[in-house]
Amino acid sequence: xxxxSRLARQRGRIGAALSRPAQVGKLLRDCRTTWxxxxxxxxxxxxxxxxxPSYGDKKLFRGTLRLSGTVAREGAFAMTMxxxxxxxxxxxxxxxxxxxxxxxxxxxxxxxxxxQSAVPRDDLWVTSKVRVRACNTAADVVRAVNKSLxxxxxxxxxxxxLHGGDGWGIGPERDEALWRGLIETQQSGKVRSIGxxxxxxxxxxxxxxxxxxxxxxxxxxxxPWVPAETRDLVRWCQGKGxxxxxxxxxxxxxNKARGEAAAKIAEKYGKxxxxxxxxxxxxxxxxxxxGASSEEHIREDLDLTGFALTSEDAKLLESxxxxxxxxxxxxxxTGCAA
Numbered sequence: 001x002x003x004x005s006r007l008a009r010q011r012g013r014i015g016a017a018l019s020r021p022a023q024v025g026k027l028l029r030d031c032r033t034t035w036x037x038x039x040x041x042x043x044x045x046x047x048x049x050x051x052x053p054s055y056g057d058k059k060l061f062r063g064t065l066r067l068s069g070t071v072a073r074e075g076a077f078a079m080t081m082x083x084x085x086x087x088x089x090x091x092x093x094x095x096x097x098x099x100x101x102x103x104x105x106x107x108x109x110x111x112x113x114x115x116q117s118a119v120p121r122d123d124l125w126v127t128s129k130v131r132v133r134a135c136n137t138a139a140d141v142v143r144a145v146n147k148s149l150x151x152x153x154x155x156x157x158x159x160x161x162l163h164g165g166d167g168w169g170i171g172p173e174r175d176e177a178l179w180r181g182l183i184e185t186q187q188s189g190k191v192r193s194i195g196x197x198x199x200x201x202x203x204x205x206x207x208x209x210x211x212x213x214x215x216x217x218x219x220x221x222x223x224p225w226v227p228a229e230t231r232d233l234v235r236w237c238q239g240k241g242x243x244x245x246x247x248x249x250x251x252x253x254x255n256k257a258r259g260e261a262a263a264k265i266a267e268k269y270g271k272x273x274x275x276x277x278x279x280x281x282x283x284x285x286x287x288x289x290x291g292a293s294s295e296e297h298i299r300e301d302l303d304l305t306g307f308a309l310t311s312e313d314a315k316l317l318e319s320x321x322x323x324x325x326x327x328x329x330x331x332x333x334t335g336c337a338a
Contacts, residue, residue, distance in 0.1 A: 125158045132163050146190070161197045166200075175207065
């Protein structure tokens, strides 16, 4: 079958999905700051009320697919046409919270999927990240945000993050300048909430002390096998009222050998290993943005109700002799949580 024929068949399936009422992950805007998320699972519907990160409360993110036109998280690669289809499937399945970045090169495709879905803007939560290596000044950040809005076809972003700090080669003065640019976009109404990604405690403290503005969110790698310093950083952020969002919740390719515990727990509950790992992160008060590119995986990621992990389950997942990250953004002179 040719690529064009395969694409036509995939689009047909997505079109049919879009015509059906969404049964999973229904999300309604309750008011300006509160989201109400309804998740259908084997145990019946569950309601979780969360607030926007500008108020520092816990929240639940359902992320977009983590695909771009050429690259994707955790070593996965996909063509642009696959992203459009996957994002359409995600929205058709009831997913409403989208996480992307300027560096992923997918804003045009996501914008097109949003337009095709006809989902009202108020029902969506869209997060993106500044491509920090392409910005040197606050004005650069403002221009970058304007470009993202144009590509996505949106009037505002719900959340915008600085994608990295010192571990990405962004020194303190430059990091502060970029943060001031994000503050400017928030003040102008182009971005509702602002935060950081891949920042340690030292960097966040510096941004707060220099500007008086606390990031609403810190997005970082988080799964049962991260080092103790990452867990300490998560607890520190939560203590400061900074919500934590996890990427890499499934552990990455370097941790595949550690998946036996997750598989054992999944079998006990009639779930998948991915669902167990996502549930573990949520139980730590951390929001998750799992990547997915098929309808099956998208629906699976949205279905995290109907089971609960015990303390014994958590201990089994966390009992790893040599915890590791699969990314290396940490570059802490005084310790990430010291």
